[in-house]
Amino acid sequence: MAEKSLPKINKIDEPFWKGAAEGKLLIQKCRACGKLQFFPRVVCVDCFSGDIDWVEAAGTGKVRSFTWVRVPRNPAFKEEVPICYLNIILDEGVIMESRLVGKGIENVKLGDRVKVAFQETHNPEIKLPVFELAE
Amino acid sequence: MRRKKVCFVGYGSTEYSRKSEASVLWYYAEAIRNALKQTGLHKKDIQGLSITTQVSTDYSPHVAEQLGLELDWVLNGDYGGAGGVMSVRRAADAIEAGHVDVVVLVGGNSFDKSVVHQRPLEYQRANYVDVYGYGGPNSLMALIQRLHMEEFGTTLEQIGKIAVAQRENARQNPQALLRDPMSLEDYLNSRMISDPIRLFDCVMPCSGAECVVLASEEKAKQITDKLVYLVTDAEKVHYQVANMLPDKTTFGMKVVGDRIFAEVKREDIDLFEIYDDYPIAVLIQIEDLGYCKKGEGGKFVETHNLTYRGDFPVNTGGGELSVGQAGLAGGYLHVVEALRQLRGEAGARQVKKAERALVTGIGWLSYGRNLGTTAGLIMERRK
Numbered sequence: 314m315a316e317k318s319l320p321k322i323n324k325i326d327e328p329f330w331k332g333a334a335e336g337k338l339l340i341q342k343c344r345a346c347g348k349l350q351f352f353p354r355v356v357c358v359d360c361f362s363g364d365i366d367w368v369e370a371a372g373t374g375k376v377r378s379f380t381w382v383r384v385p386r387n388p389a390f391k392e393e394v395p396i397c398y399l400n401i402i403l404d405e406g407v408i409m410e411s412r413l414v415g416k417g418i419e420n421v422k423l424g425d426r427v428k429v430a431f432q433e434t435h436n437p438e439i440k441l442p443v444f445e446l447a448e
Numbered sequence: 449m450r451r452k453k454v455c456f457v458g459y460g461s462t463e464y465s466r467k468s469e470a471s472v473l474w475y476y477a478e479a480i481r482n483a484l485k486q487t488g489l490h491k492k493d494i495q496g497l498s499i500t501t502q503v504s505t506d507y508s509p510h511v512a513e514q515l516g517l518e519l520d521w522v523l524n525g526d527y528g529g530a531g532g533v534m535s536v537r538r539a540a541d542a543i544e545a546g547h548v549d550v551v552v553l554v555g556g557n558s559f560d561k562s563v564v565h566q567r568p569l570e571y572q573r574a575n576y577v578d579v580y581g582y583g584g585p586n587s588l589m590a591l592i593q594r595l596h597m598e599e600f601g602t603t604l605e606q607i608g609k610i611a612v613a614q615r616e617n618a619r620q621n622p623q624a625l626l627r628d629p630m631s632l633e634d635y636l637n638s639r640m641i642s643d644p645i646r647l648f649d650c651v652m653p654c655s656g657a658e659c660v661v662l663a664s665e666e667k668a669k670q671i672t673d674k675l676v677y678l679v680t681d682a683e684k685v686h687y688q689v690a691n692m693l694p695d696k697t698t699f700g701m702k703v704v705g706d707r708i709f710a711e712v713k714r715e716d717i718d719l720f721e722i723y724d725d726y727p728i729a730v731l732i733q734i735e736d737l738g739y740c741k742k743g744e745g746g747k748f749v750e751t752h753n754l755t756y757r758g759d760f761p762v763n764t765g766g767g768e769l770s771v772g773q774a775g776l777a778g779g780y781l782h783v784v785e786a787l788r789q790l791r792g793e794a795g796a797r798q799v800k801k802a803e804r805a806l807v808t809g810i811g812w813l814s815y816g817r818n819l820g821t822t823a824g825l826i827m828e829r830r831k
Binding site for chain 1: 575591592598643645694696
């Protein structure tokens with residue numbers, strides 16, 4: 314029986330998942346040039362500095378694009394289809410991929426405002442940042 | 449422009465199959481054997497070998513040992529769907545540098561269940577994409593297609609026209625696995641996979657292999673009188689990677705197009721072998737390559753005939769969408785079809801005037817953006 318995929322937490326993104334477990338959406342900020350980035354990396358992809366800090370994002374943004382997944386790659390997600398997989402632009406100005414859950418998502422459209430929520434997983438130590446439609 | 453003249457001297461394909469469990473090495477050997485047969489070369493004439501490692505467990509030196517090849521140059525052509533074009537570039541570099549005169553490039557796939565093919569997902573795909581139950585590449589391309597439709601008014605009918613035209617081409621291609629007639633209606637009604645991506649937007653995975661042989665001009669003249677030259681070529685890897693707000697509907701192909709069309713006129717291209725993991729990717733590349741403005745690809749395909757008989761022939765053998773995608777042979781399929789056309793060997797689907805062809809490759813759908821690898825080349829038949 315396939316299990317739903319969970320992140321394989323590593324040295325680079327440990328702070329992100331620690332933050333998520335505490336209900337915080339963390340993104341990286343370069344101490345040298347001040348640029349924000351996501352997903353977590355060992356360097357600033359803009360100035361190549363290795364001096365990277367973490368900051369808490371507001372957890373709000375808007376829908377850039379979305380798709381209704383009918384055939385998930387991992388069959389463990391089959392019971393949940395259609396899954397709304399999407400790209401979000403956080404208000405901090407970085408693009409993020411995630412899943413839209415909760416009320417009213419069947420009417421989602423580009424530009425809709427969203428806010429982060431943290432979903433329990435079958436590993437009690439890992440929470441998954443997902444998004445819901447904001448009012 | 450290439451400093452020295454490098455030629456394509458031949459190719460070899462295998463049958464494609466949805467069921468065969470023959471090993472990928474068997475497929476490599478079969479494609480190479482067919483290319484040797486066509487060129488009249490012997491195994492000992494092969495000086496360089498490039499393979500596609502992404503789907504096989506063996507690296508090029510192992511494959512050389514398996515196939516009994518003593519070599520002066522090897523390459524693991526690991527560039528996703530751009531692997532065909534990008535491996536050709538590297539082989540041409542080696543020939544230009546004088547390291548080798550004859551290089552064999554091969555890509556393939558098999559359903560051999562005794563071998564673990566599946567490479568683990570890269571970190572960002574595993575930790576930030578797969579955890580949400582996404583649908584693989586189908587979902588990532590769906591995000592791009594929806595954005596293109598919403599931002600530019602591109603319609604499903606326009607996108608579907610590409611798939612339908614390619615099927616018409618495939619009907620004249622005995623290698624194609626999908627040769628039944630397909631109407632726009634069939635396309636629109638096909639099963640939803642990852643909205644708005646439908647079943648007939650997707651390639652069918654299969655077993656098979658494609659091989660291309662490259663040689664120095666001097667050597668090429670001894671091998672064949674059908675001389676096809678590599679005129680110009682370019683690639684872009686991870687376009688906009690440092691931009692946290694990327695332009696999702698423009699690929700690195702824009703940069704590739706600017707470079708290669710600085711040397712050849714757009715209107716001098718007779719046929720277009722455009723990497724077609726999805727019809728929307730073909731449409732976007734037509735824009736990126738400068739055949740119309742960004743956002744006007746839908747209108748462009750609407751007003752052109754894309755079949756082998758048309759004024760803008762695209763994927764004249766049916767492309768991956770109708771032939772099938774034999775893993776990373778997909779990136780070679782377009783190179784081989786261009787060669788068939790330019791050598792006048794395309795049979796019932798032969799394009800009348802086929803002197804210059806554009807071939808592209810794209811691969812590695814990236815996080816939040818679009819393609820990790822994009823590459824293009826122009827080849828020309830000279831008497």
